[in-house]
Amino acid sequence: MHRRLAYAAAGLVLAGTVAAPAAADSLSSLSVPRGPDSPGYQLRIDTARLGISVSRGGEQVLRTASDAFTFDGGVATRVRSVSREGATVVAEADSTAGRPVTLRITPHPDRFDLSWSVGGLAAGQRATHFDLATSGHWYGGGETSEGKAQPYPLSAGVVDEPEFSPASYMMQEPYFFTSKSVGLHVRTAQPMKVALASGRADLTVTNSAEYTSTVFVESSRRAVYDDYIGEVGKPAKSDATDAEFKSPLWNSWAQYYRDIDQDKVLSWARDLQQAGVAGHTVQLDDKWESNYGNLTFDPKAFPDPKKLAGDIHAMGQKFGLWTTFWVNLDSANYAYARDHGYLVHAKGSTTEPCTVTWWNGTAGIIDLGNPQARDWYTGNLRKLMADYGVDGFKFDTRFFDDRCATTGNLTPQDYQKLGADMTDAFDQQGAGIRTHWGNQHYGFVIRAVDADTTWDGLRTSLRRASAISTDGYPFVETDMIGGSNSMPPPTREVLVRWAQAASLMPLMYASTSPVTTVDTTTGKTVVYPADTAKLYADAVQTHAKLAGYLKTQVQQAVADGTPIMRPVYFDFPADHRFDTIDDEWLLGPALLAAPMITAGTTRDITLPAGLWFDPHTKRTEPGGRTLHGYPAPLDTAPMFVRIGAPGWTGLIGALTR
Template identity: 50%
Template sequence: MRIFSRKLGRLLACALTVALLPSTAQGSPESDATTTVSESRGTVTLDTPGYSVSISGRTGGQLALTTRRSGRTVLATGPEALRFRTGDTWQHTTRLTDWSWRGGVLTLTADTTLAGARIEARLTPAPDRYRLDWDVTGAEATELGLTYDLSSAGHWYGHGETATTSDGPYTDQPWPLDAGRVEAEDFSAASYQMVDPFWFTASSAGLYVDTGDTMDVSLNAAGDGLGRFTVESGSTYRATVFVESTPRAVYRDYIGIVGKPRQSDATYEQYAKPLWNSWAQFYTKVDQEKILDYATDLHDNGLEGHTVQLDDKWESNYGNMTFDPKAYPDPRAMSDRIHDLGYDFGLWVTLWINLDSTNYRYAADRDYLLRDAADPTKPCTVTWWNGTAGIVDLANPEARAWYQGNLRKLMDTYRVDGLKFDTRFFDDHCAGRDGHTRTDYQRLGSELADAYDLQGAGIRVHWSRAAHESGFVTRQIDKGTGWNSLKASVTQNLALSTIGYPFVETDMIGGSLSQPAPTKEVLVRWAQSASYMPLMYASISPVDTIDPTTGQKVDYDEETVALYRESIARHERLAPYIWDQVQHTLETGDPIMRPLFFDFPQDEAGYTIDDEWMLGPAVLAAPNLTASASRDIHLPPGTWYDVSRGRTIKGPATLESYPTPLAVTPAFVNLRAKGADRALRALR
């Protein structure tokens, strides 16, 4: 119902001031702030003490929303700002036809390109954000979407692992996002990619889409400079727009909604030393003799680690959860020998049970598997990289108990210390049991994994409060073995860290993805880079390595071993400083590895740098991620100690053509930052 009659139309230009209601974490109004709403020259403007939102389109054209702070645009919609799909056709808002302001909510009504269909949108302001909820009336919509002009907000970040037109997320992770072309058509809680529906910008705006449905997210995918955030549902579109003074403040606002880690799943030793996993060293061409030779070579060459983990292809069939007797004649003796060398022993496991497994029929007959979405009377089957399988249904308590019983038998019989969980806990081809949603299965997966030592391999759960609060290590999706993948491993860690997963590591040092082994230079540079990250996740050994894709010996020499060993030692010396950052993260939710602009928001150069990062407040890492013999290095404002050259530099400064022979890994300590003394002791 409209609040003002036409007779009072002239008063619409006057400010309407109301006291707002108590604040909540979701962004409802706050009692000590005021807001005003007015209309002038066909534009309705909502003004709060911290920002304003202008809604144009009253006199024709298309509805458009522009958010400003201190008079400067920080976020603006693009063409077809609010759009929806009916049948095979996309429609969008046109003229703003009506508005009202009541009880702290600005309600907007707009016509659309579909006759008889209208959109009703509701803006609920709070001091540092506003809720934007909207619906379609007069038509049956199957998808709803927001469109933003990316350039209105400067550069864009967030999202998580990106599907791109340049083979992301495996070899490409654009930083910032608008520097690439992102097209994620299955962006959801069921995705194998680590993603969250949260984006933030250089203008210190942010967008959180509160949905459990699958999205189609496109950022400059067509080179058009537009961001399209589409929910594949006709239900109410619910979003929060953050308006802050720094990107870090936007990040903290988001963490206030989804939660911060309540613990670190990894132990101090798992931060201090690498995890050695067999996958990229052997892929599936692995057996008992090979894994023991691998562990012995690592030990004898002083390549420290806390665990040797046996990855894919130890089972007789996928899902049997029994060792292949031909490849592993005595698994207990293998485990005992690995322990004798000073390592823990771990196994790769999955909830996916292949159709040719003896366990498949057993599980299917007892309704232990997820059901098919199209026909819930039969088990859901999915195709993955190792065949066709059913998935253990964690929402069935009996299925969960059966699966965990198999795990416990394995661990007790073979002295297995921990597990690497792989594959997803849910798939969109399947139906959730008793109303369980995608995010419910992320929670159930988190609860399952939390009962085991994940040995620093972490787990790939996301999009749920449980995933954020559990404090798991987050391992990246598989990377290639070339320079582009090394570069992507850095920017991907920055992306994951800044959507609320602070305990990050790259894919296995040197990459995997069933590609030929990395060159000596890529392997060394990757190890050097990882030494300045929270954790080191290793596989390819610099000792006596045969490329499993070619069968040829890899040209790694004594220098390769020495430089890899040096990287491990550096990381271990940094462990007390890193552990301090872990404790800070548990208090604040702040990422440990983060972009320069989180600490130096006024330093404009830091917003596009994709090969440097802060490790906590005191350490700036600038390793060489290319085949070049030198690199340029940017230092933000401050007083910096150059670790490699033993000198002090006043920032901001650009160090052009900084020499980076293979033995040099540039890093700098901010002498006035908290933790600088501990960092200096580790790096001098």
């Protein structure tokens, strides 16, 4: 029996509530007893000013702020009555806007459903506000927007996401969890606003008449994760092949940005092969097209794309293309798509296409809610495959934009599913797509958003990948190794350290050649020192040695949703030293990754309890302590194998041969 359905058998006790309305100045509380798979909790409704607090084992683990529930023009205030509807507690409150607010809480053994609405008010904004300090550190939510800091934990900095949406380009998920093992799943298919600052978390839904959510109350953060995956689903498969997990994907973006042509790409691919860092696929990124959305090669830059594909194939690699769902107004395909009704409409119109600005101009968006539009678009992709030998695609941009109108009764979240269904029919070549908001079951590879070519960019990309993984997307990779944010190329040290960190993740996503690259801010060629390619190749070889171990972790992720790259506290829940450590993680149950992600050649490494084998020194280290000043010269990426964990013997053999 699922835990959620077991509350009737759990001996639920309700105190301070009665079948008839209670006095307005009373406190309403309920107690859910401990069960075989749940820790139990106590919940209290504040009736002086509507709010809730949750305790577990005598410790307060969640509390709303003083203005707990707000809406367009109002705040819930004094509770007038509390009653019962079966297991559901119903509190009726006044508001500053003179409208009644109804709060409904339905308890279950390891969670409770929380929803509230405002009488007589049409859909609009509904916000629930939480006190941060009560629940410890906050995590989750996915990526912060490009150009904004990614705090770790989220509550350690400022988060301001006014466009936190199913349609966002960011990997965002309406799910948060805390160091006190509480999780919050906001159930909405509409855009949100998310802010964490000044000691409070403000979670706002839009275009909604009701705020609906589930709050998980568990004994560990991993149990909260399992609860959430039980709601949204685990990967049904891995979209990436064994080869894509074993070696890098090479994409042209950070190497050349838009200044690409056939000769440059072929020279780049040959340099990578000669340097011993080649991977499974070479992809052309932005500006292989004659115009954005034309889905035709620029004949000046690529006079013989079929030959280019053949040359890449002759190197033993696949050939791929970047593509977008956005069609620029100066593209020949724009007029065709517009005239055939293949573009999403502007709000308030049933005929006028919606136009949006993006990083490459002004465009319309293919309407995936129109089957004819989808078939036309995918037909163009299949023609590229048939005519030129293209093997797959890096799908980019969003599937929808909140500035536009949806088709029929579709929601922005529906467009995520439509896009995922469409792209799932193609080889995504280890680049995956940026799909979120409940799309875990597809099993796509997920790449972190573009990051700076700096130490800060490396740290930020790792934080983003970790957030994505703990949102239920286990097949993660950083942004392109070395960063890709239209900046000068990374230094030798940043490039090598980034490759080392990526080698200790599920997949490696690469672009900047460790041989020679281009500073697109100056147009000058950058030649890296001769040993850079060797150091990069060592990282690629380390990742290849993990292939067998990673294959087992992929199978585990498909079996039960276990994240491959995960915070150490998932496996060591009582070790709160790891609550704020962002430069160590577990890769599966047996490998602790502790790469250098700052300048320098030494670092402190925190070891969890147990015995840990160091592949570099061939020594066994006792855990539960910190190794101070661990030597990590540029040719060393610190890592430790957990003796006794599943897969540990094979790992030691692979890493020491």
